Amino acid sequence: MRIATIYQPVREDLAEVEKQFKLIVENQRAPFPEFHEMLSHVLVGGKVIRPSLTLLCGKFYNYDLVELLPMATASELLHIATLVHDDAIDHSSVRRFRPTVNKIWGEEKAILLGDYLFAMAGKFAAATGNLRVVKLFAETLRVISRGELKQSFSAFKLEQTFDDYLERISAKTAALFSMAAESGAVLSQAPEESVQILKDYSFNLGIAFQVVDDILDFIGTEEEMGKPGGSDLSQGTLTLPAMLLLKHYPEDNPVKRLFEDRDKRENIAPAIEAVRNSSVIDECYQVASGYRDKGCRNLKLLPDCPGRRSLAELADYIIQRKR
Amino acid sequence: MRIATIYQPVREDLAEVEKQFKLIVENQRAPFPEFHEMLSHVLVGGKVIRPSLTLLCGKFYNYDLVELLPMATASELLHIATLVHDDAIDHSSVRRFRPTVNKIWGEEKAILLGDYLFAMAGKFAAATGNLRVVKLFAETLRVISRGELKQSFSAFKLEQTFDDYLERISAKTAALFSMAAESGAVLSQAPEESVQILKDYSFNLGIAFQVVDDILDFIGTEEEMGKPGGSDLSQGTLTLPAMLLLKHYPEDNPVKRLFEDRDKRENIAPAIEAVRNSSVIDECYQVASGYRDKGCRNLKLLPDCPGRRSLAELADYIIQRKR
Numbered sequence: 159m160r161i162a163t164i165y166q167p168v169r170e171d172l173a174e175v176e177k178q179f180k181l182i183v184e185n186q187r188a189p190f191p192e193f194h195e196m197l198s199h200v201l202v203g204g205k206v207i208r209p210s211l212t213l214l215c216g217k218f219y220n221y222d223l224v225e226l227l228p229m230a231t232a233s234e235l236l237h238i239a240t241l242v243h244d245d246a247i248d249h250s251s252v253r254r255f256r257p258t259v260n261k262i263w264g265e266e267k268a269i270l271l272g273d274y275l276f277a278m279a280g281k282f283a284a285a286t287g288n289l290r291v292v293k294l295f296a297e298t299l300r301v302i303s304r305g306e307l308k309q310s311f312s313a314f315k316l317e318q319t320f321d322d323y324l325e326r327i328s329a330k331t332a333a334l335f336s337m338a339a340e341s342g343a344v345l346s347q348a349p350e351e352s353v354q355i356l357k358d359y360s361f362n363l364g365i366a367f368q369v370v371d372d373i374l375d376f377i378g379t380e381e382e383m384g385k386p387g388g389s390d391l392s393q394g395t396l397t398l399p400a401m402l403l404l405k406h407y408p409e410d411n412p413v414k415r416l417f418e419d420r421d422k423r424e425n426i427a428p429a430i431e432a433v434r435n436s437s438v439i440d441e442c443y444q445v446a447s448g449y450r451d452k453g454c455r456n457l458k459l460l461p462d463c464p465g466r467r468s469l470a471e472l473a474d475y476i477i478q479r480k481r
Numbered sequence: 482m483r484i485a486t487i488y489q490p491v492r493e494d495l496a497e498v499e500k501q502f503k504l505i506v507e508n509q510r511a512p513f514p515e516f517h518e519m520l521s522h523v524l525v526g527g528k529v530i531r532p533s534l535t536l537l538c539g540k541f542y543n544y545d546l547v548e549l550l551p552m553a554t555a556s557e558l559l560h561i562a563t564l565v566h567d568d569a570i571d572h573s574s575v576r577r578f579r580p581t582v583n584k585i586w587g588e589e590k591a592i593l594l595g596d597y598l599f600a601m602a603g604k605f606a607a608a609t610g611n612l613r614v615v616k617l618f619a620e621t622l623r624v625i626s627r628g629e630l631k632q633s634f635s636a637f638k639l640e641q642t643f644d645d646y647l648e649r650i651s652a653k654t655a656a657l658f659s660m661a662a663e664s665g666a667v668l669s670q671a672p673e674e675s676v677q678i679l680k681d682y683s684f685n686l687g688i689a690f691q692v693v694d695d696i697l698d699f700i701g702t703e704e705e706m707g708k709p710g711g712s713d714l715s716q717g718t719l720t721l722p723a724m725l726l727l728k729h730y731p732e733d734n735p736v737k738r739l740f741e742d743r744d745k746r747e748n749i750a751p752a753i754e755a756v757r758n759s760s761v762i763d764e765c766y767q768v769a770s771g772y773r774d775k776g777c778r779n780l781k782l783l784p785d786c787p788g789r790r791s792l793a794e795l796a797d798y799i800i801q802r803k804r
Contacts, residue, residue, distance in 0.1 A: 181506075190627070193630055265588070267634075274623060280603060289615075294605070299596065300600035303594075307597065425671070
């Protein structure tokens with residue numbers, strides 16, 4: 159299933175979101191050319207899953223594009239802002255096949271660009287004119303940054319449980335997926351039970367998405383992903399594949415050796431190899447599929463519309479994707 | 482004039498803001514002790530000028546503390562968030578007599594703490610239930626981060642005009658002062674002309690405040706200021722004192738030598754000395770006083786209340802302060 163086909167019911171709306179992005183970029187061209195360049199570097203070419211969720215979840219009931227489009231724009235801007243900060247924090251060099259903002263302009267300017275994008279996201283959320291959505295937006299940013307901090311404090315720690323992992327990825331990924339869906343539902347005056355169904359769908363989709371992300375960091379190729387693999391282990395982030403490997407091979411485990419002697423960069427490759435050559439990848443895919451199924455379970459209770467089918471297909475796409 | 486006397490009309494309200502800060506800190510004690518420590522490190526002991534502005538400007542008309550207090554809290558949180566990021570960007574080691582967040586926990590965690598504080602500020606702004614105020618909040622963060630970026634891109638550039646300087650400090654300081662006042666005025670249902678008077682007052686106060694800040698970076702002692710002086714020059718930030726020195730002594734100027742050969746750290750002390758031993762400090766104080774006067778000009782058009790007197794006194798305090 160091609161992603162363009164899945165997005166078909168909101169294709170024109172996504173083009174409008176893209177137009178807003180172009181406007182944000184163009185507005186800085188004359189007054190601040192260096193900034194214009196930074197913005198045009200980051201405001202292109204994402205998977206646009208989050209704005210699609212806002213739009214798809216926002217079309218079951220009485221929607222008004224005047225409210226829905228700004229929120230879709232806010233969902234993607236918030237996502238990009240967190241990516242800019244994440245890359246600065248991780249000192250990453252490559253994303254989406256291109257050098258990161260921090261690689262080109264330095265970490266200092268990446269921090270400020272991220273702040274600017276948070277502000278723009280906030281402006282678009284406020285432009286919906288809906289206070290519940292604005293509050294949800296602020297709360298989501300709070301949860302995400304706290305989750306990232308928690309991850310940062312747990313770096314290179316071996317004693318982490320599956321629940322710790324779940325808490326971490328709920329905050330850093332599923333919260334934003336959930337916000338994207340809930341805001342769309344709320345803005346289209348969905349009844350509270352439907353809001354809850356769409357929120358649950360998207361939250362579980364977010365969990366599945368992150369589990370697959372964590373798998374791809376082990377098995378994906380740089381050509382497919384547009385960024386180097388193995389970044390989680392080198393940051394000391396214990397994700398599900400490594401966690402399961404530790405569980406199955408508690409003695410003499412290459413992940414254990416890496417975390418206990420983190421300065422030895424040569425410990426990374428054996429750890430990645432060990433995960434790849436084990437059954438944990440399959441196991442992780444089963445976990446991801448479980449969350450996908452859990453998320454999709456109640457979609458059938460929603461009114462039938464082209465968007466509903468897309469949501470189900472998107473859930474499959476998220477498991478199968480190679481980047 | 483002691484600052485406590487100036488704040489007298491809003492003393493109890495400021496205590497409530499402090500209570501909110503304590504709550505933010507305490508809420509993390511059990512679930513996330515490391516984060517609790519970070520929050521308790523930054524959420525104490527500022528000059529609380531910005532929340533005082535929200536409160537003082539919010540008491541001329543029909544105010545409701547249920548709206549005014551969250552906004553005062555938001556004003557200070559937004560300020561602290563920008564400080565945390567600024568210190569990370571400048572790699573500063575000391576603020577308010579204590580090590581900075583980035584010094585203790587590293588720049589990576591400082592970025593995330595700042596993001597969290599932006600989110601909390603946004604939550605409190607949204608808690609006012611007033612969309613105009615929420616939009617103003619987001620726009621202010623946008624202006625601040627863009628201004629900081631502009632400053633960052635103009636580092637070590639000699640060809641800057643007074644207008645460039647004014648644009649820069651309008652964005653990085655006066656915008657937040659202005660927001661603090663405007664939000665208070667709006668929430669207390671001030672007529673539009675009064676909103677404008679309070680906004681102008683606070684904006685000009687912000688300019689005066691930043692000019693004095695830039696003076697103190699040259700003449701203040703570390704004992705008084707709680708942080709080392711000369712930081713602007715070492716960051717390559719051309720502030721008014723250095724700018725005026727360049728204007729008066731265009732040839733063989735130590736600031737020029739420093740900016741042209743920024744790696745020579747020994748060029749900093751002579752540049753600071755040259756500013757101190759010149760008339761530019763007096764000149765800068767005249768500029769600051771001019772903005773104070775401009776800001777206070779129309780205060781007399783507002784209803785007479787204890788807060789009005791405090792605003793005038795605060796303007797004088799801002800010029801005279803030693804830190």
